[in-house]
Amino acid sequence: MNTKYIWLVLILLGFTACNDIDSVLEDNGYVAPEALPELTAGSADFSKYVAIGASFTAGYTDNALFMAAQQNSFPNIMAKEFTKVGGGSFTQPITSDNYGGLAAGGTRLPGFDPRLVFGGAGPVSLESIIGPVTVGTDILINTPTGPFNNMGVPGAKSYHLLFDGYGNPANLATKTANPYFIRMASSTSATMLGDAMAQNPTFFTLSEIGGNDVLGYATSGGDGSNLITDTATFDYALGIIVNTLTSGGAKGVITNVPYISDLPHFTTVPYNPLSPTNPAFGPLIPTLNGVFGQLNQVYAYLQSVGAITNAAERSIVFSTTAASAVVIKDETFTNISAQIAGVLNASPTFPAFVQSLGLPPQAAPLVATLLGNAYGQTRQATATDLLVLPSSSVIGTVNTASMQALMGYGLSAQLAAQFSTEGVTYPLADKWVLLPSEQAEIKAATDSYNATISAMAASKGLALVDLKAILTEATTTGYKTGDYTLTTNLVMGGLVSLDGIHLTARGYALMANEFLRAIDATYGSNFEASGSFADPGNYPTNYSPLLP
Secondary structure (H helix, E strand, O other): OOOOHHHHHHHHHHHHHHHOOHHHHOOOOOOOOOOOOOOOOOOOOOOOEEEEEEEHHHEOOOOOOOHHHHHOOOHHHHHHHHHHOOOOOOOOOOOOOOOOOOEEEEEOOOOOOEEEEOOOOOOOOHHHHHHHOOOOEEEOOOOOOOOOOOOOOOOHHHHHHOOOOOOOHHHOOOOOOHHHHHOOOOOOHHHHHHHHOOOOOEEEEEOOHHHHHHHHHHHHOOOOOOOOOHHHHHHHHHHHHHHHHHOOOOOOOOOOOOHHHHHHHHHHHHOOOOOOOOOHHHHHHHHHHHHHHHHHHHHHHHHHOOOOOHHHHOOOOOOOOOOOOOOEEOOOOOOOOHHHHHHHHHOOOOHHHHHHHHOHHHHHHHHHHHHHHHOOOEEEEOOOOOOOOHHOOOOEEHHHHHHHHHHOOOOOOHHHHHHOOOOEEEOOHHEEEEEEEHHHHHHHHHHHHHHHHHHHHHOOOOOEHHHHHHHHHHHHHOOOOOOEEEOOOOOEEEEEOOHHHOOHHHHHHHHHHHHHHHHHHOOOOOOOOOOOOOOOOOOOOOOHHHHH
């Protein structure tokens, strides 16, 4: 050691020998932290905690449920804090691996695939990185033994908690059973609520009930394949659920429903992704504008004769200098397919236009009919439209069904493909786009659900977590938690996982803390003041493809 540093140490030791350590620290500007109060449960009894809900409760993330994610579920995070004040053990229906996905009798279940991972530019399938995997979580073979404190069932709607066939494998064929609940149900006639109550909970969390009641409609683009739960049904189901959970004197926490259209599943894909610099699109713009120019003239004519009033909205033009919006189907528009075909057939110049496409002029009636059928309810998207996340892998691709149909009418493969390009010449179907009218339906239902939830929480003296406000803040300014500010940006925001809907582990840690904060406010506990919050920095925002 350098001599001068030895003397420095000796001087310091001599100095501290005559002064206590605290005095030395204080003289050098150090302020000791205040001692935190001892953790208390207030009026809550956490000895038997049961969490009931849907995918957030289960710990679902990256479009799958898997071991590591379940360990980081918000109820499991909370249960660790509850053990400090009398909380008991907390069991979960742990899956068989970290691949995610489900199988039944050795066969993969369609739509229940392994998890997503970050591929460098965005979300990709796990198997695209590490190769094919064998899904080990089989709902008919390796079912775990309950009861389970975590009764989170991904995909569950409000009324599903009451359905006694929701865990029956015989109902898989009719899609009235849930594979996740089949795996954990106490019997084929069990209900989610019944299995929760069989444990005699002293404390419960009821989370995101109502979320799936609108989410299925949203993720399907409002195409009618997954309807919004009517408010009367939701109100009835929620009343039974809450009255039952509190019937034995249990206390608990309930959440409201966020505006799910704020999630990155609906805000990531731009409405105008068609760049003129794209070599697969840019060179085609003059031809495309020539084709749509014919249609735009038809729209203008139909408006002039009073057949329509929105010719400008229907007109399609692609820019040669800026990004252009995709072409979509808008079912709120009057279908004018027959009128389009009629006007084109009556045009003396239309056969020549058809001939310019490499077709014989005799094909003019056929082309007129095809154009009418394709563009009877179409327009270019605007900033008020929301494109669902999976549309990013569809836009610009060839719709093979359309291509084959056009070839069946005699068009060449090249021309059939050109007129079957998704979002360009083939309008994006309803399932890829949430129109403003559909967004309004979701908002109206959400507001109605939340009014019922707030009233129910108040009437039962339950704690209420305002997930709607949290998501809104994360979307607008970012949500501050610990040393982190989480946003809803896909991949980089830290809050929402790679599927654009469910939370990251760090997001679930935030959620656990918000539950604990609400418990403090309602039941007089002091989780926050005693430092008994989860540290978001201890939880990841993504999982490695090589997760063991």
